[in-house]
Amino acid sequence: MYSMSFWEKESVLDRIDVLIVGSGIVGLCSAIALKKNNPKLRVVVADRGFLPYGASTRNAGFACFGSISELLDDLSRESEQEVANRVERRWKGLKKLRALLGDEAIGFENNGGFELFTASDRLVFEKCIESLPRMNNMMLEITGKKEIYSLQNDKVSRFGFKHVESLIANSEEGQIHTGNMMVSLMRKAISEGVIILNGIDIERLEDHPNHTEAICASGLHIKARKTLVATNGFAKKLLSELEVEPARAQVLITSPLESLPFQGIFHYDLGYYYFRNIGNRILFGGGRNLAFEEEHTTSFGLTETIQNRLDELLHTVIIPGTTYEVEMRWSGIMGMGGSKSPIIKKTGNNTYCAVRMGGMGIAIGALVGEEAARMIDE
Numbered sequence: 001m002y003s004m005s006f007w008e009k010e011s012v013l014d015r016i017d018v019l020i021v022g023s024g025i026v027g028l029c030s031a032i033a034l035k036k037n038n039p040k041l042r043v044v045v046a047d048r049g050f051l052p053y054g055a056s057t058r059n060a061g062f063a064c065f066g067s068i069s070e071l072l073d074d075l076s077r078e079s080e081q082e083v084a085n086r087v088e089r090r091w092k093g094l095k096k097l098r099a100l101l102g103d104e105a106i107g108f109e110n111n112g113g114f115e116l117f118t119a120s121d122r123l124v125f126e127k128c129i130e131s132l133p134r135m136n137n138m139m140l141e142i143t144g145k146k147e148i149y150s151l152q153n154d155k156v157s158r159f160g161f162k163h164v165e166s167l168i169a170n171s172e173e174g175q176i177h178t179g180n181m182m183v184s185l186m187r188k189a190i191s192e193g194v195i196i197l198n199g200i201d202i203e204r205l206e207d208h209p210n211h212t213e214a215i216c217a218s219g220l221h222i223k224a225r226k227t228l229v230a231t232n233g234f235a236k237k238l239l240s241e242l243e244v245e246p247a248r249a250q251v252l253i254t255s256p257l258e259s260l261p262f263q264g265i266f267h268y269d270l271g272y273y274y275f276r277n278i279g280n281r282i283l284f285g286g287g288r289n290l291a292f293e294e295e296h297t298t299s300f301g302l303t304e305t306i307q308n309r310l311d312e313l314l315h316t317v318i319i320p321g322t323t324y325e326v327e328m329r330w331s332g333i334m335g336m337g338g339s340k341s342p343i344i345k346k347t348g349n350n351t352y353c354a355v356r357m358g359g360m361g362i363a364i365g366a367l368v369g370e371e372a373a374r375m376i377d378e
């Protein structure tokens with residue numbers, strides 16, 4: 001059982017106004033927004049990892065808001081207004097993140113986004129082309145920018161891809177340096193007076209009429225006036241009623257190539273695979289569709305099925321004929337659900353949550369953080 005000192009109690013663990021569980025992009029953005037609204041609050045962010053250990057330091061760093069085939073697929077189930085609202089939230093979220101930390105700090109580059117279509121995607125591609133004017137109008141309303149989507153087939157051979165027939169570009173998508181973004185976010189939070197505690201594995205939350213109590217694996221009990229659960233794919237451990245499921249995503253990164261003919265972010269096989277350049281390296285991930293059941297897990301790890309497929313696609317489609325080495329492989333855990341919208345709600349007398357970011361936490365994290373802070377402040 002952990003026994004705290006007088007000093008720890010006085011300066012950190014006593015009189016906590018808001019405890020935030022999870023120091024990913026959502027937890028930190030919520031903490032920053034709370035302190036900005038009310039600098040006097042004692043806001044403590046607790047994470048079980050020595051760094052955030054979920055998705056925020058392990059993602060691909062796409063600053064994206066919607067590939068055309070994804071939006072068309074959404075439109076087959078949802079109204080135009082619903083789809084436009086979601087895209088608008090991603091667009092606004094990215095702007096907020098960039099304004100909060102600055103483009104230089106997060107390594108933002110606007111190299112564009114591209115969707116690749118192969119022969120087997122021909123039907124989808126034809127629908128996308130048919131819908132280009134409609135999608136561009138929708139984007140014009142949201143972003144004020146004209147002709148965001150365009151057909152750029154000339155780039156297929158320039159980029160060196162094989163088995164790719166067509167390319168639709170999105171001129172407004174970009175990429176960030178995920179590691180630098182998270183380090184700046186931690187710095188920003190600390191500079192606003194947020195206390196970040198690592199190595200705090202919270203096993204259970206108690207919601208009392210006037211306070212909350214977090215029971216940690218170490219035996220420590222942390223009392224707070226209010227608690228926000230921002231644990232995304234792991235949310236069910238603390239709030240079992242939430243409709244959020246873990247989804248593992250695996251990626252690899254190559255060592256720097258002598259030359260790389262493309263820059264930007266790329267969606268392949270209707271978004272099941274994604275790759276981008278980082279300097280002359282390629283970060284490549286996806287393939288959850290090969291084993292949805294196996295990837296429905298909160299355990300980090302790699303599988304041969306998915307990693308072999310990533311290797312194969314690098315060889316045959318992305319950089320055919322190029323010699324490369326894979327320098328690192330890793331996985332992260334996302335939070336998914338039946339709906340693509342995040343869950344931002346009050347879950348008890350003094351307990352709240354902001355979870356289920358899907359594959360778009362970079363895009364919406366800053367916005368969700370602000371919304372969660374507003375909800376807690378009410």
Ligand SMILES: Cc1cc2nc3c(=O)[nH]c(=O)nc-3n(C[C@H](O)[C@H](O)[C@H](O)COP(=O)(O)OP(=O)(O)OC[C@H]3O[C@@H](n4cnc5c(N)ncnc54)[C@H](O)[C@@H]3O)c2cc1C
Nearest residue numbers: 022024026048052053054055056059060062202332361362
């Ligand atoms: C491989 C991969 C690629 C991705 N690519 C992109 C992309 O290109 N663009 C994009 O927009 N999004 C992408 N995403 C999704 C994005 O990273 C996530 O949506 C986002 O990071 C979620 O942030 P979060 O703060 O909600 O959760 P997380 O970053 O997962 O943070 C949750 C935190 O809660 C902590 N925690 C969990 N349980 C407990 C507990 N019981 N006690 C204490 N702490 C706990 C964890 O340690 C973790 O740090 C990707 C995700 C992955 C895995």
